[in-house]
Amino acid sequence: MTESTKKDASQTRSFDALVIGAGFSGLYQLLCLRDRLGLSVKVLEAGAGVGGTWYWNRYPGARCDSESHSYCYTFSEELWKEWEWSEKYPGPPEIMRYLNHVADKFDLRRDIRFGTKVTAAHYNEATNRWHVTTDSGEVLTARFLVSAVGCLSTANVPDIPGLDTFKGKWYHTGQWPHEGVDFRGTRVGQIGTGSTGIQSAPVIAATAAHLTVFQRTANYSVPARNGPLTPAFNRWIHDNMEEIRTTMRAAVNGHPFLLSETLTLSIPAEERHARYEKAWEVGGLRFRAVFRDLVTSNEANATAVTFLKDKIRKIVKDPATAEKLADIDHPYAAKRPPIDTDYFETFNRDNVALVDVRADPIERVTPTGIRLKSGAEHPLDIIVFATGFDGMTGSILKMDIRGRGGLSLREAWKAGPRNYLGLQVAGFPNLFTVTGPGSPSVLCNMPVAIEQHVEWITDCIDYLRTNGLTQIEPTEEAMDSWVQEVNRAADATVLPQAKHSWYLGANIPGKPRVFMPYAGGMAYYRKICADVAARNYEGFTMTGD
């Protein structure tokens, strides 16, 4: 008998498993543990609905940059065939409709508690159970705890002096008001030019009286070339789930296309340029796949850098603005590579200005705007923080997680995250993290990474049950060797060279500088995880009661 059948469901505070978060990860984890393994499961979600990233990020211009037919689950052919995406890169409303459809179709909502934030999770050694505390003070317990809190779910609002004195309104893109923001007739200041800022600036500029973009780190961007999906393409998607899934699983980044076999410098310069032009016309993240070695060779990457900076200089009419936008200090794709709709073109509008805050930093927010170190004042009615997230570890470490002997995860990760396969941490038995640090995660088309993690965790828990085991955690040695592998994989790429990257935690003052995601590729990582499981969970210690 599972624990939920022992008591009336509404009274139950004791479960086989608790899952934190109801985005792509938490929804699928609930379905797997409840419907495939028959466990009693509760999902605890801070938001008032499902959707995770898409519930919170409703800012103007928000869209996925994975192609829609790959930004979805592949575990159910029925679900795959009955859903039809309207465009190549849909925004939050459509992705939310999809995730709500999933929640309804699989009757997931009855086991999700919304408006419930987890503040602490403590492991009790005597009972081998996790005691999970919510913001209302309630304590729920479970044998297994799955953190599906998301890699990009803790908004990073920079600590700029004077923000509390601002008389206008300010917003963070990752906590956007669900009723929207009316920019008409207003002077808007946008801080941040990462993927989000590059999406939002053109849309804000189209309605605001004036937009000032405050840029600290200039960034590459490739046109998304968004558009509606044709009926013929949709038919092809419906009929070819297996083929699409096979490609995504074989691809380094989990996208529905493979890297080119061609090495960048193996062909003459004119041919290389022609390929870049073609890839620019195709647009989106396929640009990154145009050559095999763009992120593994600095020499190869430099050719993409030249091509992309030339494009900026051609698009942006004012030479001084173009120079600021093209003054990019990192290799292409070493930061999350943005894709856009008219980002650079936006700077040709009369109502848009670019301010280089690396040259002249923001000194403070005043009651009426932003003042720079030079004394220059920018009067504003609205400030938009497109400043991203405390990525990968922010949401996990916000909770007071304690394992054996009261060991705190914050303490264990003081010098940076350490775990085994990105899935478990020594000293924290039966705690699993979905797409956390040490896994391909944000370097990947995430639904692919999420399905792999959720299925691995489900199989692992099933293995424990089948073998009369109740506890699993990695050995310190396995964890040490995985940390080495994560570092090795990162150092084999140009990715750690972006000094201001959130992949490195560099956007958060005081955060240790450690390259967090696993850069060895999703396909390779999947094989490593499968091999570990096939060797009876090598590197883990498992015990029974």
Ligand SMILES: Cc1cc2nc3c(=O)[nH]c(=O)nc-3n(C[C@H](O)[C@H](O)[C@H](O)COP(=O)(O)OP(=O)(O)OC[C@H]3O[C@@H](n4cnc5c(N)ncnc54)[C@H](O)[C@@H]3O)c2cc1C
């Ligand atoms: C603007 C934007 C665009 C993106 N576009 C893409 C894309 O095109 N392709 C791609 O692959 N990825 C993209 N991502 C990454 C995206 O986060 C993942 O694709 C995916 O949505 C992650 O799902 P998740 O369930 O793991 O996490 P999330 O969707 O972040 O969900 C985590 C949930 O956990 C909840 N939570 C967190 N802490 C607590 C707590 N203490 N207690 C209770 N609940 C908690 C949060 O409220 C949230 O609902 C994008 C991210 C952003 C921000």
